[in-house]
Amino acid sequence: MSYSPGLENVPATESSISTIDLEAGKIWIRGYSLEELAMECTYEEVAHLLIYGHLPDTRELNEFRRKLVDESLAPKEVLDILGMLPKDMHPMDLLKTGIAALSGFDPELENSDIEANRRKSVRILAKTGFLVGNLGNIREGGFRLFRSDLGHAANLLYAIIGRRAESWELKAFETAFILYVEHELAASTFAARVIASTMADIYGAVVGAVAALKGPLHGGANEKALEIFQYDVEGAEKFVRERLARKERVMGFGHRVYRRGIDPRAEVMKNVLAELCNRIGDDRLYRVxxxxxxxxxxxxxxxxxxxxxxxxxxxxxxxxPGLFTPIFVASRVAGWCAHVIEQQAANRIFRPRAIYTGPRGQKISGRG
Ligand SMILES: CC(C)(COP(=O)(O)OP(=O)(O)OC[C@H]1O[C@@H](n2cnc3c(N)ncnc32)[C@H](O)[C@@H]1OP(=O)(O)O)[C@@H](O)C(=O)NCCC(=O)NCCS
Structure with missing residues (x-):
């Protein structure tokens, strides 16, 4: 047996959901370019594409939007549990607990056929968005209801900032939100598929994925990357050089798949940052x-x-900053659910082997 550390370049499954196409410099989501989806679509359209396999027509889109609002309010018991947890708990841990608790209120928890998994995905998407938007508010003992006149990303931002966002703010937020939605077999998605492959329920798979996403080598990097941006250009340069001298990682750089160039999603966000800086008339963050x-x-x-x-x-x-990674969850949950649906529709349990490096034949007796 040979093995590749970190499973680098090892295909672990077949999937028709998405792929990173290094030659074209694109991420294809069911055949569409993610970068184009991020510029031209709403989050609901892309989430529908992931969960149902096609972009929605007007009727489907209206119905999907309505469900995401109607299904959003989390049960009081779940809000109470979150309200009781320590105030200094990281929002990602609150969220993990919240999604685990939601599973107890889903009447279809144990039904894993495709349609039941799709219905549960919509509920998970709606309620995860609500929880993420309200993580700060729940700690203060309240919450903001999602509104039927706003889309999913707009509702999330509304719950977070406490007012209806300006159109330019929403455009920047929703572009990032869509870019986060799906990225082939990232560690959290693989974790979700492994859990789903035991035919455990979709909530369990999502909770496992949230736990994986929290790590600073994965989704947790967006919160950590912020550190650099407290400095001016010279300060940031010094900060980075010092980290490299200490052989520490600079968060927000590097990727297992994009070895020799910029992540195409980062290219899109770079332009979004430039536009935002222009609008507010301060380009420090862009220069840094x-x-x-x-x-x-x-x-x-x-x-x-x-x-x-x-x-x-x-x-x-x-x-x-504490909400950066939870917002990633609120978006990526659509991708995770699509992968769970695909996995369970044609399942085989994941059960790889390990190359054993320990001893054999140790004697239990005679230990002294
Ligand atoms: C994403 C990441 C986990 C990929 O890891 P990987 O494919 O296993 O790559 P490796 O850890 O083997 O790194 C290869 C080399 O680049 C270096 N490296 C990788 N990312 C680095 C970073 N962000 N800063 C400094 N050095 C880095 C490693 O130290 C290693 O150097 P070495 O060969 O001299 O030991 C890694 O690049 C990283 O930790 N990035 C920072 C966290 C981050 O932004 N994560 C979000 C990913 S979307």
């Missing part, structure tokens, strides 16, 4: 980002991933 990007390319031949450019955009939108 570009300088750090140049430095990392020269020093390490490493390039930014999506998280690097999302961090300053969220900062400019006034979103608190």
């Amino acid at each position: 980002a570009v300088r750090v990007e140049e430095l990392m390319a020269n020093e390490k031949n490493l390039y930014p991933n999506l998280d690097f450019y999302v961090a300053p955009v969220y900062k400019l939108l006034g979103i608190s």
